[in-house]
Amino acid sequence: xxxxxxxLTTLIGIIFLSSCSSDDNPTTPPIINEGASKxxxxxxxxxxxxSQSYIISKDNIEDLMTGEISADQQGIEEPEGYxxxxxxxxxxxxxxxxxxxxxxxxxxxxxxxxxxxDDKPFLYDRVFQRFTVSEDGSTLLAMEVPAGAGYEQRQxxxxxxxxxxxxxxxxxxxYKSEEEGLVALPTGLLIxxxxxxxxxxxxxxxxxxxxxRPNSALMAxxxxxxxxxxxxxxxxxxRTCNIGVxxxxxxxIKTEEDDIxxxxxxxxxxxxxxxxxxxxxxxxxxxxGETDFDESxxxxxxxxxxxxxxxxxxxxxxxxxxxxxNNPEVGEAWSAYNTIYNQxxxxxxLVAQTVSNIDGIPLFKSGYFPTGVFVEDGKAYPTIVAENxxxxxxIDIATGTATKGAIVKGKDLxxxxxxxxxx
Numbered sequence: 503x504x505x506x507x508x509x510l511t512t513l514i515g516i517i518f519l520s521s522c523s524s525d526d527n528p529t530t531p532p533i534i535n536e537g538a539s540k541x542x543x544x545x546x547x548x549x550x551x552x553s554q555s556y557i558i559s560k561d562n563i564e565d566l567m568t569g570e571i572s573a574d575q576q577g578i579e580e581p582e583g584y585x586x587x588x589x590x591x592x593x594x595x596x597x598x599x600x601x602x603x604x605x606x607x608x609x610x611x612x613x614x615x616x617x618x619x620d621d622k623p624f625l626y627d628r629v630f631q632r633f634t635v636s637e638d639g640s641t642l643l644a645m646e647v648p649a650g651a652g653y654e655q656r657q658x659x660x661x662x663x664x665x666x667x668x669x670x671x672x673x674x675x676x677y678k679s680e681e682e683g684l685v686a687l688p689t690g691l692l693i694x695x696x697x698x699x700x701x702x703x704x705x706x707x708x709x710x711x712x713x714x715r716p717n718s719a720l721m722a723x724x725x726x727x728x729x730x731x732x733x734x735x736x737x738x739x740x741r742t743c744n745i746g747v748x749x750x751x752x753x754x755i756k757t758e759e760d761d762i763x764x765x766x767x768x769x770x771x772x773x774x775x776x777x778x779x780x781x782x783x784x785x786x787x788x789x790x791g792e793t794d795f796d797e798s799x800x801x802x803x804x805x806x807x808x809x810x811x812x813x814x815x816x817x818x819x820x821x822x823x824x825x826x827x828n829n830p831e832v833g834e835a836w837s838a839y840n841t842i843y844n845q846x847x848x849x850x851x852l853v854a855q856t857v858s859n860i861d862g863i864p865l866f867k868s869g870y871f872p873t874g875v876f877v878e879d880g881k882a883y884p885t886i887v888a889e890n891x892x893x894x895x896x897i898d899i900a901t902g903t904a905t906k907g908a909i910v911k912g913k914d915l916x917x918x919x920x921x922x923x924x925x
Contacts, residue, residue, distance in 0.1 A: 540612045542595050543918040544587045555580045559617040566894050572911035587917025590663045591639040598630050609666045612921040622666035634691035650709025672729045676702050676722050683707045689746025690753030698724040701745035713774045716743045717781045723793050739795040742784040743768035755816040760790035769810040769830040771838030783810035801855045815875040820853045843867045843889045862904035864888040876918040885915040
């Protein structure tokens with residue numbers, strides 16, 4: 503993963519600065535909203551090197567729809583460097599450091615109506631880049647994806663979400679071919695029942711970040727929770743290209759019926775060698791109880807939209823929100839993350855395989871969908887990084903219309919979630 507655009511959240515704040523109190527009067531107790539939940543998010547400031555982020559909290563949805571969201575005299579300052587944020591249900595927001603100097607993780611909780619750290623950070627030696635949470639919320643899996651590390655195995659760490667500690671580590675190749683000099687680059691993790699699903703791309707062992715075999719969807723399937731060194735099976739589908747994009751944890755989604763859907767992109771702006779990509783961008787399905795791709799299902803996104811799917815987040819009732827790269831032939835490698843504003847949001851019906859445009863959102867870039875889009879009461883709340891401003895939008899899922907909310911005083915927001923009061 504390239505350090506100049508890596509994206510997503512971690513939870514490390516040692517210093518707590520309440521927006522309801524002041525350092526000038528440290529004896530004043532914080533205002534406690536007893537019994538309430540809190541909306542929590544990670545705000546990235548404009549400077550890109552070193553990156554700086556803050557944990558910001560709001561009381562109500564209405565706070566996302568008016569005024570500005572900024573780190574001015576509020577929030578918990580995180581260590582320098584990019585951080586991945588992973589919500590664990592409504593009980594915690596985990597923050598994982600990406601910079602080599604801050605390889606640590608902390609869990610943020612709603613402690614008596616204020617957001618605080620549980621003060622149980624743990625350290626790790628290699629960057630975690632892929633994440634998933636168990637269905638009961640007790641375990642978070644974090645996977646190392648070392649680039650240019652030769653045939654070194656990829657390590658999966660099991661993190662106890664209550665004690666905030668690693669309880670087990672499992673190493674796996676996922677896939678490798680020493681004869682051809684190839685290794686797997688995992689692009690996601692998802693737990694369903696007694697299986698762990700790990701999609702991957704095939705890259706050069708020297709870490710050149712090249713999609714060398716892009717014209718099929720590749721997935722390793724492991725047992726869970728007894729994950730072993732080798733997968734149970736490797737599944738493949740040649741109707742579309744490699745699953746996933748770099749720096750995203752929204753590669754796989756799961757519905758209420760326990761069907762799994764995967765996104766395949768294939769755009770040069772997402773880091774693909776497009777001169778080698780011949781298969782269309784689309785969505786595959788693994789039905790509940792199955793461990794193979796559903797041969798009767800292929801959602802050809804490229805045919806329906808003329809673009810390539812870059813982000814996918816579940817809305818409920820077999821509906822999802824997707825980021826689509828328009829004019830995917832425009833731009834250079836990785837431009838979707840940094841320089842080209844050519845993405846739109848659409849609502850898709852996963853079963854009917856229909857695409858509906860969303861009115862009221864400008865073209866944007868980035869679209870990492872690091873931890874999915876926050877959804878509540880029939881509304882979705884993405885952060886849109888447009889050319890002239892960054893803002894939160896409220897999308898009415900039923901009507902497909904968007905309303906601009908608060909202006910974000912920074913370069914992006916991620917990890918927006920709701921945390922319940924810690925008991």
